Amino acid sequence: MWIEVILFAAASFWVGLSGAMVPGPMLTVTISDSLKKGSRAGPLVVLGHVIAETTLIILLVLGLGWVIGSQWVTMIIGGVGGVMLIYIGYSIARSPVPEEIPGDGEPIEKRGSVLSGIITSVTNPYFYLWWATVGWAFMLKGIELAGIIGVLSFLVGHWGADLSWYSIVSFFTSKGRGVLPGKRYRIMMMICGIFLVLLGVYFIYSTLIT
Structure with a gap:
């Protein structure tokens, strides 16, 4: 059984990695936060994402999965999510060039990155679509395979993929801060x-035409 659990975790990792590597709001926020705060911003954004996913999983377990499939809920999420992304994007685009970018050994604004991870997750309609289909299917497969251990193996693989990818992105982005002074940083x-x-x-438009 343990070999199957390990293989299941590995499969969950690669499926999660393929999703994490797709460009989206979470990747964009990770890059912008890493430029301002250093390489620890990536894991903090992922922490916010994990908090959002854990909340959604609890709702699914409590039997509220039908909410995700509701057309009205999808429209509300798409509309509100679109507005939130526009606001975050506007704020990032107007963010001033910091006089001194903090190094990895200096304290950073942790709450901002965690909150960004939560917001970019819950305001993304595809976040719910993925969990209503692929994510829930993996959860059920994990239960069938080894009960709670199977579910945990899926979550370890899935969250391990997110943490690995966004930590790499954050690390290399922060290391490139030295070549992004002034005008390049603003660009x-x-x-x-x-x-x-x-x-x-796009989220708002796709919501209106559905």
């Missing part, structure tokens, strides 16, 4: 902000 933040704004507009 990078503008790109991140505009991407989130466009993504927010």
Whole structure:
């Protein structure tokens, strides 16, 4: 059984990694926060994402899975999520160039990155779509395989993928801060902000035409 559990965790890791590597609001926030706060921003964003996913899993277990499949709920999430992404993108695009970017050994604004991870998760309609389909299917498979141990193996693999990818992105982004002074920093933040704004507009548009 343990071999199957390990293989299941490995499969969950690779499936989670394929999803984590897709560009989206969480990746954009990770890049912008890493430029301002250092390489620890990535794991903190993931922590916020894990908090959001844990809350959603609890709701699914309590029998509220039908809410995710509701068209009205999807429309509300898409609309509100789009507005939130536009606001975050606008804030990032207007963020000033810091006079001194903190190093990895210095304290950083932890709550901001954790909150960003939560917001970019819960305001993304595809977050719910993934959990209503792929995520829930893996949960059920884990229960069938080894009960609670199977579920935990899925979560370890899934969250391990998120943590690995975003930690790598955060590390290399923070190491590149030295070549992004002044104008280059502003350009990078503008790109991140505009991407989130466009993504927010797309979420609202796709909600209206469904």
